[in-house]
Each structure stands twice: as C-alpha cells, then as structure tokens.
Amino acid sequence: MKVTLLGTGTSYPDPERVQSGILVEIEDKPILLDVGSGILHRLLQVVDDVTKIQHVFLSHFHIDHCSDFVTLCQTLWLSGLRDQVNIYGPPVMDQWWEGVFDTAFPYLKGRFPIVRHKLSKHDQVKINEASVRCVPSCHGDMDSRAYRIDWKGKSVVYSSDTAPCDEIADFAKGVDLLIHECNWLDGEHEKRVHTSPTELAAIVAHAEPLKVALVHLSPSVVGVAESVLSIVKGTSDTEVMLGHDLMEIDV
Numbered sequence: 001m002k003v004t005l006l007g008t009g010t011s012y013p014d015p016e017r018v019q020s021g022i023l024v025e026i027e028d029k030p031i032l033l034d035v036g037s038g039i040l041h042r043l044l045q046v047v048d049d050v051t052k053i054q055h056v057f058l059s060h061f062h063i064d065h066c067s068d069f070v071t072l073c074q075t076l077w078l079s080g081l082r083d084q085v086n087i088y089g090p091p092v093m094d095q096w097w098e099g100v101f102d103t104a105f106p107y108l109k110g111r112f113p114i115v116r117h118k119l120s121k122h123d124q125v126k127i128n129e130a131s132v133r134c135v136p137s138c139h140g141d142m143d144s145r146a147y148r149i150d151w152k153g154k155s156v157v158y159s160s161d162t163a164p165c166d167e168i169a170d171f172a173k174g175v176d177l178l179i180h181e182c183n184w185l186d187g188e189h190e191k192r193v194h195t196s197p198t199e200l201a202a203i204v205a206h207a208e209p210l211k212v213a214l215v216h217l218s219p220s221v222v223g224v225a226e227s228v229l230s231i232v233k234g235t236s237d238t239e240v241m242l243g244h245d246l247m248e249i250d251v
C-alpha cells in the first residue's frame with residue numbers, strides 16, 4: 001500500500017497546507033479519503049489519470065473535508081469518465097447530496113454514474129482484496145467516521161476529525177500506520193472536538209502503531225513541531241512523523 005497525504009491543513013488558512021485528503025493506492029487502485037479544499041489540485045500532482053478514482057470515502061461533512069468533491073465531480077465529468085464512482089459516508093450524506101446535486105449544481109447530475117453508499121457507525125466495505133471498515137469518531141455533534149484499511153496483512157487507520165476516542169484507539173491497535181489529527185496544542189479547548197499532543201501520546205501508547213503521521217495541523221501546532229513530536233512519541237517505540245502535503249508513506 002502506498003499512502004500519500006494530499007492535504008494536512010485545517011480550516012485556518014495556510015499557504016503550505018491544503019485541507020484534508022489522503023490517497024491510498026493498492027495495486028494501482030486508488031482510494032480517496034476526504035476531499036477538502038485544495039485536494040483536487042494535489043491529486044493532479046500525483047496521479048496520471050484522475051478517472052482512476054472510483055472510491056471516495058468522506059469522514060464527515062465539514063467544509064474542510066468535502067468541499068472539493070464538487071470540483072472533483074466536474075473534473076471527472078470533463079475527463080470523460082464512464083465507469084462508476086462510489087462515494088461512502090455517514091447517513092447525513094443524503095442532505096448534503098441534495099444540497100449539492102439538487103439545489104446548488106443540478107447541471108452535474110447524471111454526467112457520469114455515481115453511487116452513494118451510506119455507512120452505519122460500524123460498517124465494512126470490500127474493494128477487491130482490501131477491506132475498509134469504519135467506526136464513529138468523537139467530533140462534537142457531527143456524525144463522522146474513522147476508517148481502517150486492511151490489505152494482505154497491512155493496515156492503515158485514519159482518525160478523521162476527533163477528540164480522543166476509545167474506539168479509534170482500539171481500532172488502531174498494532175496498525176502499520178495511524179494517521180491521526182492533532183489540531184491544536186495542549187491547553188483549554190472546546191470538549192470532544194479535536195486532539196492535542198498529550199492526548200495523542202496516550203492514544204499512541206495504547207495502540208502502539210508502527211508509525212503515526214500527524215495531520216489536520218493548525219499553524220500553531222506546526223510552529224512548535226519539534227516539541228509536539230516529542231510529546232506524542234513519549235516513551236513509545238512508534239515512529240512519529242509530522243505530516244506534510246504530498247508526503248508519501250509506504251505501508
């Protein structure tokens with residue numbers, strides 16, 4: 001599996017980091033996790049044929065995780081895509097879908113075959129020999145999903161946006177790569193929305209992934225990256241990496 005962190009930023013403007021998106025390539029078959037603003041551009045920097053994208057998993061419907069889906073659809077249409085595109089996400093996808101295709105951009109409807117798959121809180125999808133499972137993340141009132149991809153003994157977990165969440169920590173137990181958000185620094189914050197370095201250190205100590213890549217990085221976190229990485233690593237054996245846009249990780 002080859003993982004490319006397409007976007008590692010947040011909703012805060014950052015010229016170095018676009019919003020959330022991860023490309024997972026398994027035997028030349030790409031799976032896209034989240035499509036925030038800037039992700040289509042990043043995608044075009046790493047794939048030679050955008051019409052290979054046929055599976056898109058959305059974690060939740062905050063703008064920084066889904067806003068480039070519309071531009072991706074337009075690009076797929078203009079690229080002459082004929083194959084079916086599958087989009088997966090929590091059930092609230094229905095309202096978002098109606099807003100996009102019935103209200104805002106009805107001219108996009110029917111341009112190419114696209115099928116919605118609503119995911120329950122604990123669900124599983126098979127894509128060729130890979131399995132994609134989900135659990136709910138802890139992200140305020142938002143119905144959101146963390147994803148785990150398993151393929152031939154290799155495993156990747158993407159936390160999505162989340163506060164520390166027992167189910168995700170268990171989900172990530174012993175994985176090869178945990179891609180976890182670290183949105184803000186330690187200190188006082190709104191409860192049950194995002195994760196701080198000290199909170200992520202506890203998750204790493206529990207899950208003991210081989211590697212962890214920090215994403216969803218606000219400028220304040222990036223500004224003290226060395227300290228953040230040291231806190232997250234703690235005394236674990238896990239390799240701790242600060243994610244950056246277009247970072248490639250072999251799993």
Ligand SMILES: [Zn+2]
Pocket residue numbers: 060062139142161
């Ligand atoms: Zn969010």
Ligand SMILES: [Zn+2]
Pocket residue numbers: 010011020062064065161216
């Ligand atoms: Zn976000």
